[in-house]
Amino acid sequence: MPRIAYFGPQGTFTEQAARVLAAAEDELLPVETIGAALSAVRDGECDAACVPVENSVEGPVSATLDGLAERAPLVATAEALLPVHFSVLTREDVGTVRTVASHPHALAQVREWIERNLPEARTVVSSSTAAAAVAVQRGEYDAAVTAPVAVEHYPLRVLATEVADVADARTRFLLLRPPGRLPEPTGADRTSIVAAAANRTGALAELLAELATRGINLTRLDARPIKGNFGLYRFFIDFEGHVAETRIGDALAALRRRCNNVRFLGSHPRADGVEATIDPGAANQDFDEAFDWVAAVRAGSSA
Numbered sequence: 001m002p003r004i005a006y007f008g009p010q011g012t013f014t015e016q017a018a019r020v021l022a023a024a025e026d027e028l029l030p031v032e033t034i035g036a037a038l039s040a041v042r043d044g045e046c047d048a049a050c051v052p053v054e055n056s057v058e059g060p061v062s063a064t065l066d067g068l069a070e071r072a073p074l075v076a077t078a079e080a081l082l083p084v085h086f087s088v089l090t091r092e093d094v095g096t097v098r099t100v101a102s103h104p105h106a107l108a109q110v111r112e113w114i115e116r117n118l119p120e121a122r123t124v125v126s127s128s129t130a131a132a133a134v135a136v137q138r139g140e141y142d143a144a145v146t147a148p149v150a151v152e153h154y155p156l157r158v159l160a161t162e163v164a165d166v167a168d169a170r171t172r173f174l175l176l177r178p179p180g181r182l183p184e185p186t187g188a189d190r191t192s193i194v195a196a197a198a199n200r201t202g203a204l205a206e207l208l209a210e211l212a213t214r215g216i217n218l219t220r221l222d223a224r225p226i227k228g229n230f231g232l233y234r235f236f237i238d239f240e241g242h243v244a245e246t247r248i249g250d251a252l253a254a255l256r257r258r259c260n261n262v263r264f265l266g267s268h269p270r271a272d273g274v275e276a277t278i279d280p281g282a283a284n285q286d287f288d289e290a291f292d293w294v295a296a297v298r299a300g301s302s303a
């Protein structure tokens with residue numbers, strides 16, 4: 001039975017995402033950290049890992065980005081996009097709430113609600129939203145900001161539901177596997193890479209220009225420090241399209257030439273189904289025809 005490690009414990013948002021991404025026969029295994037989920041795949045204990053990668057309020061999930069840039073390569077084969085609103089859970093015996101625990105991304109999304117509704121509470125960071133619920137059960141903190149499903153696993157009092165400072169907040173999750181067969185292109189795909197640009201004037205601009213001149217639309221750009229090299233950064237770039245397409249393959253080949261290091265992190269269908277924008281002259285057919293023409297010129301059969 002295929003096994004999927006997810007960022008747990010039970011009752012996290014990531015578990016909800018894993019349920020969306022898993023096949024009926026897959027076994028879901030909660031692990032304590034994002035790093036442990038990635039290691040479970042690298043060590044062969046699990047076939048895939050489900051982890052959060054970006055949030056529309058807080059931005060990138062750095063543990064996931066750093067975990068993908070280092071150690072053995074993993075490739076995203078699918079993504080899920082979940083709306084994120086929170087429940088606030090307490091023990092039955094809690095009077096005034098003085099401590100509220102949760103994952104930093106959750107706390108960042110309910111800061112105003114806590115100020116308004118729990119003015120005496122101090123916030124405490126936990127490894128995940130569900131880990132905060134466990135800590136409340138144990139009596140370590142008074143309240144936890146959790147995913148709506150958490151109350152099914154941790155019998156706590158529901159103080160509030162549908163809590164969110166920003167309406168329509170969403171988190172994107174990835175299903176990661178060892179490199180292997182890629183999903184088929186659909187016309188509404190996302191490709192992800194991480195690249196270490198050379199440390200010289202204009203290097204990042206040149207790298208982005210390779211994508212821009214081929215009419216490739218970016219969907220995300222994040223910089224993360226390369227640890228142990230103060231001042232050096234790697235760039236995580238997501239863009240529309242699939243590596244199986246000529247225009248995307250041509251761009252990746254250019255990045256490979258220009259960068260110190262490029263790692264392919266996957267091509268897979270977008271959860272929102274948004275189709276790639278194609279500029280005039282930048283469709284796959286345009287690339288194919290242009291390459292055919294060059295081949296014909298080289299063969300002496302065209303000019």
Ligand SMILES: O=C(O)C(=O)Cc1ccccc1
Nearest residue numbers: 012013014103105106128129
């Ligand atoms: O802690 C969780 O439940 C997670 O899955 C990470 C997370 C935290 C806050 C918003 C979305 C995902």
